[in-house]
Amino acid sequence: MVTIADVARHAGVAPSTVSYVLTGKRSISPQTRTKVRESIRLLGYHPHAGARALATSRANVVALVLPLRPGVHLPVLMRFVTAAVTTARRHDMDVLLVTADQGAQGLRRVAGSAQVDGFLVMDVELDDDRVPLLRQMAQPSVLIGRPAAVKGLTCVDLDFEAAGARCVDHLADLGHRYIGFLGAPSVVYQRNTGYAQRTMAGFGAAAMRRGIASTALPAEDDYESVLVSVRSLLRTQPAMTALVVHNEAALGWVAGSLRALGRRVPDDVAVVAICPDELAEQMQLTSVQLPAEELGRQAMELLVARLNGHPTAPLTLLPPKLSGRASTAPRLRRA
Amino acid sequence: MVTIADVARHAGVAPSTVSYVLTGKRSISPQTRTKVRESIRLLGYHPHAGARALATSRANVVALVLPLRPGVHLPVLMRFVTAAVTTARRHDMDVLLVTADQGAQGLRRVAGSAQVDGFLVMDVELDDDRVPLLRQMAQPSVLIGRPAAVKGLTCVDLDFEAAGARCVDHLADLGHRYIGFLGAPSVVYQRNTGYAQRTMAGFGAAAMRRGIASTALPAEDDYESVLVSVRSLLRTQPAMTALVVHNEAALGWVAGSLRALGRRVPDDVAVVAICPDELAEQMQLTSVQLPAEELGRQAMELLVARLNGHPTAPLTLLPPKLSGRASTAPRLRRA
DNA sequence: AGCGGCTGTCGAAGCGCTTCGACAGTGGAA
DNA sequence: TTCCACTGTCGAAGCGCTTCGACAGCCGCT
DSSP: OOOHHHHHHHHTSOHHHHHHHHHOOSOOOHHHHHHHHHHHHHHTOOOOHHHHHHHHSOOOEEEEEEOOSTTSOHHHHHHHHHHHHHHHHHTTOEEEEEEGGGHHHHHHHHHHTTOOSEEEEEEEOTTOTHHHHHHHSSSOEEEEEOOSOOTTSOEEEEOHHHHHHHHHHHHHHTTOOEEEEEESOHHHHHTTOHHHHHHHHHHHHHHHHTTOEEEEEEOOSSHHHHHHHHHHHHHHOTTOOEEEEOOHHHHHHHHHHHHHTTOOTTTTSEEEEESOHHHHHHHTOEEEOOOHHHHHHHHHHHHHHHHTTOOOOSEEEEOOOEEOOTTOOOOOOOO | OOOHHHHHHHHTSOHHHHHHHHHOOSOOOHHHHHHHHHHHHHHTOOOOHHHHHHHHTOOOEEEEEEOOSTTSOHHHHHHHHHHHHHHHHHTTOEEEEEEGGGHHHHHHHHHHTTOOSEEEEEEEOTTOTHHHHHHHSSSOEEEEEOOSOOTTSOEEEEOHHHHHHHHHHHHHHTTOOEEEEEESOHHHHHTTOHHHHHHHHHHHHHHHHTTOEEEEEEOOSSHHHHHHHHHHHHHHOTTOOEEEEOOHHHHHHHHHHHHHTTOOTTTTSEEEEESOHHHHHHHTOEEEOOOHHHHHHHHHHHHHHHHTTOOOOSEEEEOOOEEOOTTOOOOOOOO
8 A cells, every 4th residue: 555655755755745735734835746746646646544534533424324215216316316426526525325224323333433524314204213313413414304393403305385385376377276285195194204294284375375275185006096086176176177296106197087087187187296307207297396416416515514614504495496397287268 | 532542441451452352352351341341331432433444454344336327227226235235234344335427536546545445336347447447456346247257356147148048948838939039229239238148148048948939139118119129020920929028118018019919918928027026016027037135235245255355256146036927828829 | 389371451553644843944124 | 134934844743443562460280
């Protein structure tokens, strides 16, 4: 292994000088600098990460805590991971992969051994048991998701309330006056999954604001259930001409159910989905996307900011973006 | 930060003694051992990873080099990653995430700074430009995939030849005598993607061995092309009663194409796919699976073995496993 | 009683890096 | 000319751990 001493000897300077060339923490004459740089290149020198970590108490590594449970949408996860890694690299950081199944235990171990300088934790739930730990750890962390209390944390999330509202506004602007909401399976609302509830809330509030009649129902993820839910929505509100769907798994059955009930998309019923963009693209649905890249990038930027001692807001909400596609159209006024 | 000196003081012993308790490299009296263990627990001590790495020149971290280009099947990738991480943890190793887009450059950096003890490189192609680098690096590596020359390497892969053969055998055992092969898009065969060619080769050889007439054709991944390819196969070999498909993207169109041409699955044409299990499960296809977990686990075990100085075979091929589902049936002898 | 070989523990050196204080050398102000 | 303030470089200490050689105490042997 080539050490800093080798480089120093080769360049005819002291090790400390090489270090200063590398870190730029003291001024070095141009001649010396180029000489040292040349030696570094020639010898193929790379500073020993462990030694550097020991001396600076900075590892230049962040932990990425990934949920690997079934049910996460993998394309979105991957886009997120890619963005996070890319952003980390732009700040000369590496990424240590920690799977959520290692639990709080794993976090403690990684944090305790000073392997990483900070944590990026995905898929945080309303009352996540890792939150108290993260709060008291020496290393800063950024959470994707939104636990009940964000005080003392740094959280990034899509603004699901705004997303729900955005759907309503889009449909209202198109002239729709009766809108239905097809939500996640009811169990999702039972356990504390904040984003589902917040979307609903945003949807409901926006509808009220715009003077629009709304009806909401959960949906399970098989065809029969979706059909039942959709039928029930139509029965409750026969004048319904638009539907907001916040349920990836049910998405595939919605158009079919509507067709089975004699409604065509978008002419009889306009559909807006809140879902990953690929799905929407594939089914040609107007949708509010889950901005995975943006989330990953932002989260990592915030983490880096905290590592550099900058204060950060406890909660950053990304504004929803709606992409118009074939599943929405202005309300048809029948003769 | 709690250091080994703190623990030593608390337990009334020398730092080296604590170290020996931790590593077990010298015998320690039971009394001392429990005393030290207790102090460790009480103080919440974790050895500093960097310091340890510096002293032992072992980081206890392996790099996982992931392809994040489009086209990789993410569920399979994730299963693989999970298995690799889990296996690593069982050997007290952590996993550093390196994305393939960082290229050889990235490998060199990570290797040079002694951040990791070894590399697990996924998705290696026949003439991968990282292979020469990996060969000459100080750290050992295990490759998933199979470059042209495996000498001096450690590679793990599914035995694609055997997979092709396994399909033929299954169909032959069911009485089929005329079998078609629907391959990857032709560009895949043009660039050097070993596994596609090897599957073909295994398929062809097995057919010859069993005295079976075989015809093969590539397929693009849209409905029209698949239809054209299937029609062409049937025209070339009108007596064809079985089809092996090695093309995930085309898979969705195969049954439809056959139906459009007046053939029903499995009665008129039996279909065997070589694809990830979820896909096969979802479409109810008899298939040879891509054993992602097994691959990840094996690869990591081999890497650990190499890290411990054990020699490993340059090539480990996993035997294919065929799962029977609704798309194959014995050949129907028509009246 | 004396000796050799164990066992269990200690102290110190060293892993490769950063960083602090020291200090020559230089140029400009007094 | 003297003095001061820089600028650029060096040497040494120290980060927290492992590991090697040393060695005290003990047992069992002659």
